[in-house]
Amino acid sequence: MSFSKIKMIFLVLVALAVSQTAKAGDPDILTDFILPPNLSQVDGNFFTFTGLRSLVSDPIPPSFKVLKANMEQLPALNGQSVSGAALVYPGQSVNPVHTHPRSAELLFVIMGSLEVGFVDSKNKLYTQTLQTGDMFVFPKGLVHYQYNADSKNPAIAISAFGSANPGTISLPNTLFNSTIDDNVLALSFKTDVATISKIKAGLQG
Template sequence: MELSLLCLPLFLLLASDVVLAGDPDITSDFILPSNATAVDGSFFTFTGLRKVVTAGPGKEFTVTKASLAEFPALNGQSVSLAVLSFPAGSVNAPHTHPRAAELLFLLKGKLEVGVVDTANKLFTQTLQPGDAFVFPKGLVHFQFCNSKNPALAISAFGSSNAGTVSLPKTVFTSGIDVAILAKSFKTDVATVEKIKAGLA
């Protein structure tokens, strides 16, 4: 009996970390930046995505974000958006979002998407316009426009700052010693150097 009473506070302490995961709740309707003096409708409006939805596809995959850095009204709101523009044959390389799940909605074109779970199982799907796909928080995922036509998608995140960790860039351009990378990928230094040069 005494042991179970002693374990209860420990259990509650461990469980509290689960409850506190994610963006912190705010105690006001919204948070004004320190340099703001007045609030009107423009504070709650972000126009930075207009150019993406009206422009044609570029030559490379692009992401245009409406996250906390670009849209200060999102501070404390636990939401953000990104518009993903895929020219034909382009890829959003394998990456993760450490602070949020991603809900992708395909507006036009076709996308092959995939997510890898913690058991190293790959789940893929080919999306058509009007389809949505969820990428769970922190899991490695990708999107590929395996088509002769461009694709356009909107991604919503459950954080104002979901973060993005691009696996190719993080592994090969962050300064990890080439000998460590060669050993880790069971290849030689010359191959690692060639990959690094391609990402530079």
């Protein structure tokens, strides 16, 4: 095979790879915004989300709480490739290990401090202790967590996503609150069914 043919095949493969990467995000739209089927016109209320007001008016909750602002809560985000969330961490609370299959996450700490980490595809753990004003990025699809190690002071963070619907897959819930057979879980984790049952009971408590 000649060098020119090899070069042509390489360029075609690169073009295919680039096109697939471009398709990996939210679909592009050909209008300014997308209206739900039941609406023909909207005003500023359609683009407004008030679900985070409790962040400034309510007391700190007793356990970790996330306030989402994605396409489900704010339909105006459909087609905009962006969404967000507010996360509240009482003392010594954790946002359990999870992934976002459709977006990276950019976390901004606005109060307190957080220990954060993610695991890459080679099982390498990357950790950091964030202070108020710090930002941290969790790469798309990778398992990650946030933990407030301070027993006395809460922490609050804001997350931004590059998708109107980034999705959240909580590993504890997905594995132990699903209908996966206990024997399969026991074999997967090299333990016994009794231990699996105990983990499930703890998650339901």
